Amino acid sequence: MKAWAALRAVPSWVYPALLGALLLALPFLGADYGLTRQVELTLIMALIVSGLNLSLGYAGQLAIGQVAMYAAGAYTAAIISKAGTTDLLVHLLVAGLAALVVGILTGIPGLRLGSWSLAMTSFFLVLLVPDVVTILEEHTGGAHGLSGIPPATLFGYQLGPEQFYFCVVAVTILWFAAFRNIVASRHGIAFQVLKQSPVLASSVGMSVFRTKLAGYAIGAVPAGLAGALFANLDLFVSLDAFSFHVATGALAASILGGSVSVYGALLGAGVVEYGNSQSSSFQEYSLVFFGLFLLIGGVLMSGGVAGAARKLAARLDRAAGVLPGAKSGTETEIAPITGGTMEVTGVAKAFGGNQALTNAALRAEPGRVTALIGPNGSGKTTLLNLVCGYYRRDAGTITLDGKEIGTAATHAIARLGVARTFQTPLIPPGITVRDVVASGRYTAEPASFGGAILRTRRFRRVQRRDRERAGQALALVGLDHLADTEAATLPLGMRRLLEVARALVAEPKVLLLDEVASGLDEAEVETLAALIRRIRDAGCTVILVEHNFGLVLSLADEIVVLARGSVLASGTPAEIEADPRVRDEYLGVTDDSVTTGKEGHA
Numbered sequence: 061m062k063a064w065a066a067l068r069a070v071p072s073w074v075y076p077a078l079l080g081a082l083l084l085a086l087p088f089l090g091a092d093y094g095l096t097r098q099v100e101l102t103l104i105m106a107l108i109v110s111g112l113n114l115s116l117g118y119a120g121q122l123a124i125g126q127v128a129m130y131a132a133g134a135y136t137a138a139i140i141s142k143a144g145t146t147d148l149l150v151h152l153l154v155a156g157l158a159a160l161v162v163g164i165l166t167g168i169p170g171l172r173l174g175s176w177s178l179a180m181t182s183f184f185l186v187l188l189v190p191d192v193v194t195i196l197e198e199h200t201g202g203a204h205g206l207s208g209i210p211p212a213t214l215f216g217y218q219l220g221p222e223q224f225y226f227c228v229v230a231v232t233i234l235w236f237a238a239f240r241n242i243v244a245s246r247h248g249i250a251f252q253v254l255k256q257s258p259v260l261a262s263s264v265g266m267s268v269f270r271t272k273l274a275g276y277a278i279g280a281v282p283a284g285l286a287g288a289l290f291a292n293l294d295l296f297v298s299l300d301a302f303s304f305h306v307a308t309g310a311l312a313a314s315i316l317g318g319s320v321s322v323y324g325a326l327l328g329a330g331v332v333e334y335g336n337s338q339s340s341s342f343q344e345y346s347l348v349f350f351g352l353f354l355l356i357g358g359v360l361m362s363g364g365v366a367g368a369a370r371k372l373a374a375r376l377d378r379a380a381g382v383l384p385g386a387k388s389g390t391e392t393e394i395a396p397i398t399g400g401t402m403e404v405t406g407v408a409k410a411f412g413g414n415q416a417l418t419n420a421a422l423r424a425e426p427g428r429v430t431a432l433i434g435p436n437g438s439g440k441t442t443l444l445n446l447v448c449g450y451y452r453r454d455a456g457t458i459t460l461d462g463k464e465i466g467t468a469a470t471h472a473i474a475r476l477g478v479a480r481t482f483q484t485p486l487i488p489p490g491i492t493v494r495d496v497v498a499s500g501r502y503t504a505e506p507a508s509f510g511g512a513i514l515r516t517r518r519f520r521r522v523q524r525r526d527r528e529r530a531g532q533a534l535a536l537v538g539l540d541h542l543a544d545t546e547a548a549t550l551p552l553g554m555r556r557l558l559e560v561a562r563a564l565v566a567e568p569k570v571l572l573l574d575e576v577a578s579g580l581d582e583a584e585v586e587t588l589a590a591l592i593r594r595i596r597d598a599g600c601t602v603i604l605v606e607h608n609f610g611l612v613l614s615l616a617d618e619i620v621v622l623a624r625g626s627v628l629a630s631g632t633p634a635e636i637e638a639d640p641r642v643r644d645e646y647l648g649v650t651d652d653s654v655t656t657g658k659e660g661h662a
């Protein structure tokens with residue numbers, strides 16, 4: 061166990077760096093041509109698989125079009141090479157761009173149409189490759205392939221097989237470093253937030269369409285790079301390399317290695333390529349093997365080899381006492397918040413023939429808790445969803461500080477300062493408590509993909525602030541000691557507090573809490589109530605949708621009671637408690653139980 065603790069003390073980038081150094085050193089260690097070619101083919105496959113991991117594993121886009129981007133990169137590099145431009149750097153640049161363009165052009169309609177469209181578009185994209193290649197036969201060589209590609213050069217020097225090997229390894233190292241930087245940054249977390257739920261993503265201010273497109277299109281780039289390398293490896297490009305069979309192999313490699321992983325792509329690609337090269341029966345029955353890999357990686361291991369390795373590491377960590385950096389739960393002060401006035405007037409919303417809201421109204425002000433109560437189905441959540449822009453109202457106005465927001469997109473409303481929690485907490489699996497909270501700051505301070513890849517000073521500054529603010533918010537809700545724990549494993553009460561922390565780091569003007577106390581025990585409700593009071597006292601506008609009448613009475617400054625989509629009554633807790641209509645319509649309890657103020661309503 062001591063050995064394990066020592067291994068864990070080594071910074072995590074050291075291991076991939078050692079692997080990179082070993083690959084670069086292979087020719088000096090006496091590796092023959094057969095072995096270096098095997099490594100080259102594996103790395104080319106690993107580039108394709110890493111793109112799949114980014115778009116499918118991290119961003120959750122069910123798309124397998126990587127082979128089409130691979131073809132785009134290979135043919136582009138081959139064609140410009142035959143036209144006289146043999147510089148490998150130019151090839152990589154143009155092939156990467158060609159793949160990006162194919163990704164964007166196919167991603168836009170695929171994502172706009174929603175649902176399974178992207179999966180279908182990318183599936184047909186792979187099937188279309190032979191047709192496109194045949195149509196452009198004059199340039200691509202059609203079914204005969206494109207031969208006579210001149211050897212690649214770099215800055216005017218022709219690359220021999222050994223130098224080309226170094227180039228393949230170098231491109232792979234650089235891309236994997238970029239890939240690792242993306243997934244370890246707020247953008248990688250954003251992809252996982254989106255994968256968990258588009259509703260959650262838009263509630264923290266992300267444009268769902270743009271984030272999905274970014275995941276899909278960036279995932280195309282390494283496939284384009286792989287294409288350029290492949291064209292210059294054999295100096296011959298033919299359709300065999302871009303068949304549906306290769307696409308299935310890439311998918312199997314992704315699942316086997318672990319699609320939510322960076323280096324799993326290398327492992328999956330290694331297994332598939334090794335099988336292809338070593339055994340003719342593997343090639344003959346490859347679809348059976350790929351199916352087997354999908355079963356092993358997807359079902360038996362759940363998360364592939366990388367997922368299994370992570371679980372094993374966590375177990376060894378526990379056994380060796382290597383615990384995530386636990387800190388004391390010191391409370392911090394909430395910095396003053398500039399709240400906003402939210403006004404809802406005459407809002408109506410129907411779902412088909414079901415009139416969920418007919419005439420809803422409320423006015424929520426800074427430094428006050430406005431509670432929205434009402435029986436099941438009275439329209440409370442519908443009203444919250446209208447305020448957040450998930451639905452469009454049929455009539456009425458919704459304003460924030462006097463400005464109409466009723467027609468704005470969800471992510472735009474979030475950026476105006478409206479944050480929320482959900483009836484069922486939406487916590488993405490596989491990310492830490494700290495990262496879940498930091499994801500709430502995605503739009504508070506922008507940071508580009510380029511900055512994330514290159515780790516620019518500005519990016520590191522934003523990242524530092526993300527961590528600081530997340531740490532403060534966690535201390536505030538009493539979860540800072542769990543900052544490095546996987547968030548989805550926390551019990552319900554903690555996940556609810558975590559959602560409040562995530563909403564808080566966005567420094568919202570208006571905080572919407574949707575049944576935030578449901579499922580909590582008494583002590584947890586107390587903690588939560590104290591927290592909501594502090595948020596209110598800091599100046600935030602709090603809108604609380606809640607069934608726990610006792611909690612509402614003790615917290616609210618103003619209560620709005622909805623019944624059958626309209627406002628039944630509104631006023632102070634004392635007024636609402638004394639209102640006979642509320643007692644009849646909503647509470648349906650005797651005078652005695654109401655006056656105790658403790659009767660919950662489930």
Ligand SMILES: Nc1ncnc2c1ncn2[C@@H]1O[C@H](COP(=O)(O)OP(=O)(O)OP(=O)(O)O)[C@@H](O)[C@H]1O
Nearest residue numbers: 411414415416434435436437438439440441442443
């Ligand atoms: N997306 C939807 N499609 C169709 N009908 C919906 C939709 N969302 C809500 N409704 C209907 O609108 C009405 C109001 O529902 P809503 O969820 O807003 O009530 P609620 O007061 O939040 O209830 P609860 O306390 O049970 O959460 C219900 O009749 C519900 O079935």
